[in-house]
Amino acid sequence: MVLVGRQGNRRLVVAADRAALEAGLRVGMPATKAQALVQGLVVMNAEPDADAEALERLALWALRRYAPMVAVDPPDGLVMDTMGADHLHGGEQMMLTDMVERLSQVGFSARAAMADSWGAAHAVARYVNRTVSLVTVNATCEAILPLPIAALRLPDAIVGGLRVLGFDRVGELLKQPRAPLTLRFGPELCRRLDQAAGRLSEPIEPVRPAEMVEVKRAFGEPIGAAETIARCVGKLVQALSIELETKGLGARRLDLLLYRVDNRIEAIRVGTALPVRDVKRLTRLLCDKIETVDPGFGIELIRLSAPLAEPLTPRQTISSLIEQRDTDISDLIDILGNRVGEEMLYRFTPVASDVPERSFRRVAPASAETGDAWPDHWPRPARLFAVPELIEAIALLPDHPPASFTWRGIRRRVKRADGPERVFGEWWKRDAELAAVRDYFQVEDEAGERFWIYRAGDGEDAGAGSHRWFLHGIFG
Amino acid sequence: MSASAPNAAISDLRTRIARLEGGNVRERTVLPFGIAPIDSHLPGGGLALGALHEVAGGGNGAIDGAAASLFAAGIAARTQGKVLWCVTRQDLFAPAIAQIGLHPDRVIYVEAGDDKSLLACFEEGLRHVGLGAVVAEVARLSMTASRRLQLASEGSGAMGIAIRRWRRQTEAADFGQPTASVTRWRVSVLPSRPLPVPGVGRARWQLELIRSRGGETLDIEVEACDAKGRLALPSKLVDRPSQKEIGRRLAATG
Numbered sequence: 253m254v255l256v257g258r259q260g261n262r263r264l265v266v267a268a269d270r271a272a273l274e275a276g277l278r279v280g281m282p283a284t285k286a287q288a289l290v291q292g293l294v295v296m297n298a299e300p301d302a303d304a305e306a307l308e309r310l311a312l313w314a315l316r317r318y319a320p321m322v323a324v325d326p327p328d329g330l331v332m333d334t335m336g337a338d339h340l341h342g343g344e345q346m347m348l349t350d351m352v353e354r355l356s357q358v359g360f361s362a363r364a365a366m367a368d369s370w371g372a373a374h375a376v377a378r379y380v381n382r383t384v385s386l387v388t389v390n391a392t393c394e395a396i397l398p399l400p401i402a403a404l405r406l407p408d409a410i411v412g413g414l415r416v417l418g419f420d421r422v423g424e425l426l427k428q429p430r431a432p433l434t435l436r437f438g439p440e441l442c443r444r445l446d447q448a449a450g451r452l453s454e455p456i457e458p459v460r461p462a463e464m465v466e467v468k469r470a471f472g473e474p475i476g477a478a479e480t481i482a483r484c485v486g487k488l489v490q491a492l493s494i495e496l497e498t499k500g501l502g503a504r505r506l507d508l509l510l511y512r513v514d515n516r517i518e519a520i521r522v523g524t525a526l527p528v529r530d531v532k533r534l535t536r537l538l539c540d541k542i543e544t545v546d547p548g549f550g551i552e553l554i555r556l557s558a559p560l561a562e563p564l565t566p567r568q569t570i571s572s573l574i575e576q577r578d579t580d581i582s583d584l585i586d587i588l589g590n591r592v593g594e595e596m597l598y599r600f601t602p603v604a605s606d607v608p609e610r611s612f613r614r615v616a617p618a619s620a621e622t623g624d625a626w627p628d629h630w631p632r633p634a635r636l637f638a639v640p641e642l643i644e645a646i647a648l649l650p651d652h653p654p655a656s657f658t659w660r661g662i663r664r665r666v667k668r669a670d671g672p673e674r675v676f677g678e679w680w681k682r683d684a685e686l687a688a689v690r691d692y693f694q695v696e697d698e699a700g701e702r703f704w705i706y707r708a709g710d711g712e713d714a715g716a717g718s719h720r721w722f723l724h725g726i727f728g
Numbered sequence: 729m730s731a732s733a734p735n736a737a738i739s740d741l742r743t744r745i746a747r748l749e750g751g752n753v754r755e756r757t758v759l760p761f762g763i764a765p766i767d768s769h770l771p772g773g774g775l776a777l778g779a780l781h782e783v784a785g786g787g788n789g790a791i792d793g794a795a796a797s798l799f800a801a802g803i804a805a806r807t808q809g810k811v812l813w814c815v816t817r818q819d820l821f822a823p824a825i826a827q828i829g830l831h832p833d834r835v836i837y838v839e840a841g842d843d844k845s846l847l848a849c850f851e852e853g854l855r856h857v858g859l860g861a862v863v864a865e866v867a868r869l870s871m872t873a874s875r876r877l878q879l880a881s882e883g884s885g886a887m888g889i890a891i892r893r894w895r896r897q898t899e900a901a902d903f904g905q906p907t908a909s910v911t912r913w914r915v916s917v918l919p920s921r922p923l924p925v926p927g928v929g930r931a932r933w934q935l936e937l938i939r940s941r942g943g944e945t946l947d948i949e950v951e952a953c954d955a956k957g958r959l960a961l962p963s964k965l966v967d968r969p970s971q972k973e974i975g976r977r978l979a980a981t982g
Contacts, residue, residue: 580858581836581856581858581859583856584812584852584853584856584859585836587852588838588852588853591848592838592839592849596838596839596840596841597836597837597839598836598837598839599832599835600822600832600835600837601832602832608821611823612822612823617836621833623831623833624832625826625831625832626822626823626826628823628827631928632821632823632824633794633821633824634797634820634821634824635792635820635821636819636821637819638819667919668919668923668928669927669928670928694928695928696919696920698919699787699917700918700919700920700932701787701788701917702920702928725821726792726794727794727824727931728794728796728797728798728799728824728917728933728952
C-alpha cells in the first residue's frame with residue numbers, strides 16, 4: 253500500500269508500507285510508475301491536514317500524561333521537555349518504554365529517544381535503529397557523530413549539496429571549518445549543527461489545549477530567590493483553585509512553567525493520586541520541587557496549569573456521633589509519590605495463585621480496599637527471595653524433609669520439619685508447567701533458624717522437576 | 729516515684745525538666761504488650777506511642793531481619809490506622825505480615841532508592857498525623873537523623889519503628905552507636921516450641937531490651953506473634969513429663 257500526494261502538478265508516492273518497500277517502490281517516485289511496477293497496488297490519497305490534526309491530538313495526550321512541555325515536530329514527531337516530570341514514571345528509561353508501549357497498543361509504531369537537545373533527540377529517534385534510546389548527559393556530541401546528515405533537519409537542497417561534496421556523516425561535518433560551509437550553504441547549516449550539539453538553545457513552544465485551567469503571573473523585575481518563587485506559587489495556586497472550583501474540578505496533575513529571562517523554560521510537574529483542590533496541599537507539593545529548578549538570571553513569567561483535572565464534588569463528612577473514620581492520608585501519598593515516584597509507592601493485594609511468588613500483586617495505595625487476604629492454612633516466611641537459592645540437601649525420597657542441607661557454604665542439621673506442602677504448576681496458564689511440582693518444607697536447624705525450602709519435583713517422577721532443592725524464604 | 733516522699737521541690741523540678749525537654753504537649757500514651765514482665769520494664773507500662781523504637785535481629789537476623797520485621801509488624805498490627813513501611817529493597821513476603829494480623833489493606837509500602845531518601849520518607853511519614861505506625865528498614869542511623877525522627881514522631885503521635893538491617897555481619901557492630909530512640913530491641917530466633925508430634929511448633933524468640941529511656945533493660949524468652957500480633961510467654965507445662973502424670977492419675981481412678 254502506498255500513499256500518494258501532490259507536489260505541484262505531479263502525483264508522487266509520499267509514504268509506502270513495508271510490503272511496498274520490499275516490492276521495490278520508493279518514496280518520491282511518481283505514482284504512475286509505482287502502479288506500473290506493482291500489480292494490484294493499493295493507492296490512497298495522503299491527507300496531510302488530517303495527519304497534522306491527529307499529531308496535535310497526540311501532543312495533547314502526551315501533555316496530559318507525560319510532560320509539561322510538549323510540541324508537535326511535524327510531519328511525524330512529538331518533542332517534549334520532560335525535565336521535572338520523569339520522576340512520576342519511574343525514571344527516563346521507564347518513561348520512554350512506557351510511551352512506546354502505550355502507542356503500540358493503539359496501533360502506532362513509535363520510536364523514542366531522549367537527549368540533551370531537541371536536535372539530537374530528533375536525530376537519534378529517527379536514525380538509530382532502536383525503539384528506545386537514551387543518550388546520557390554530555391554524550392550528545394558522540395551520539396550524533398555517526399548519524400547521516402539527513403538527521404540534521406536541513407532542507408533537501410543543502411543535504412544534496414553536502415552529498416555532492418562527499419559529506420555523509422554528521423561527524424565529518426563537525427570537523428570542517430565553519431566559515432566555508434556558511435559561505436556556501438548559508439547560516440542554516442551551522443545553526444542546525446549547533447542546535448543538535450546542544451550549543452544553541454532551541455525553545456519549545458508548548459501546545460496548550462483551549463479548555464485547560466491555567467493562571468499566570470508576569471513580573472516587572474525578574475525574580476530568582478526560592479522564597480520569592482514559593483510566595484508567588486502560593487498566590488498562583490490560590491487563583492488556580494478558585495478557577496477549578498468554578499468548574500467543579502480537582503487537579504490530578506499540575507504544571508508550573510517558569511519562563512526565564514534568557515528564553516528558557518524551567519518546569520515542575522507534580523501528580524496527585526486523587527483530584528485535589530486544597531491550596532495548602534498543592535502549594536506544598538510544588539514548593540517541595542522548587543529546589544530542582546535553576547532560575548538563572550531570573551524568572552519573568554510563571555504559568556501554572558492543570559493539564560489533567562477530574563470532577564471533584566463536595567462530600568459530606570461523617571458526624572462525630574458515629575464511629576470515626578480512618579484519617580485521610582492521600583496527601584502523604586502525594587508527597588511521597590512525587591518524591592520517589594508513583595510506582596515506588598504501593599500496597600500488596602492477594603492474587604489467587606498457589607505459587608508463592610505469584611500470590612501477590614502491587615496496587616496503587618489509593619486504590620479501593622478489597623478486604624481480601626491470603627488463606628493462612630500454612631505458615632509463610634517473613635522474607636521471600638526473588639530468586640530461590642540452590643542448596644545441597646540430603647533427604648529420603650519421595651516425601652521426607654531433608655536431614656541436613658548446605659546453604660551459602662554452611663551446613664545445617666535439620667532438627668524439626670513440617671511438610672510437604674505440594675504446589676502444582678499452573679498448567680491452565682502456562683503450558684511449560686503442565687507437570688511441574690514443588691514440595692515445600694518448613695525446616696528448623698539446631699540454632700532455631702527456620703527456613704522455607706522446596707524440592708523441584710514430586711520425588712518420584714523425573715518429569716515433575718529436577719529434584720534439586722532450593723531455599724525460598726526465611727521465617728522469623 | 730514512691731508516694732512516701734511527697735516532696736514539693738522534687739515534683740516541681742520534674743515539671744520544670746519536662747518543660748525543658750519540650751514537645752511533650754501531647755499526653756504520652758503507650759501500647760502495652762500484655763505481658764507483665766515486659767510491660768513492667770517499660771516506663772508507662774508499654775511501648776510509647778509518638779516515639780522512635782529500634783529493632784534489630786541477632787546473629788544472621790541482622791542481615792535477613794526476618795524476626796525483627798515480624799516483631800515490628802506485630803506491634804504495628806496492634807496500633808490504629810494505616811501503616812507506612814519504608815524499604816530500600818523489597819523482599820518482605822506480604823502473606824506472612826498478614827498472618828500476624830496486619831491486613832494488607834492497612835500497609836502502604838514505599839520503596840526508596842537509597843538510605844538518604846528512605847530516611848526522608850520515614851520522617852515525612854512520622855510527621856503525618858493519622859498513621860498508626862511507620863516502619864523503616866535502615867542500615868545506618870546517625871544521632872542527628874534519629875533525633876529528627878524522634879522529634880517528628882513526638883509531634884504527630886505516630887509510632888516509629890526502625891528495623892536495623894545491614895548488608896554484612898561486620899556492619900552490625902553499628903548497633904552499638906548511640907541514637908535518640910526511646911527503646912532498642914534485639915530479637916533472636918530460638919528453637920520452636922516442642923510438639924508431641926513431628927513438626928515445627930510456634931516460633932520462639934529471645935527478646936532483649938538493650939536500652940530503654942527511663943526504664944530498665946530486659947532479657948526474656950517469648951513465643952512469637954500470633955494471628956493478632958500478640959506475643960506470649962512460653963509455658964513451662966510442655967516441658968513437664970505430663971504423660972506420666974496423666975497415666976498415674978488414670979491408674980489412681982482406675
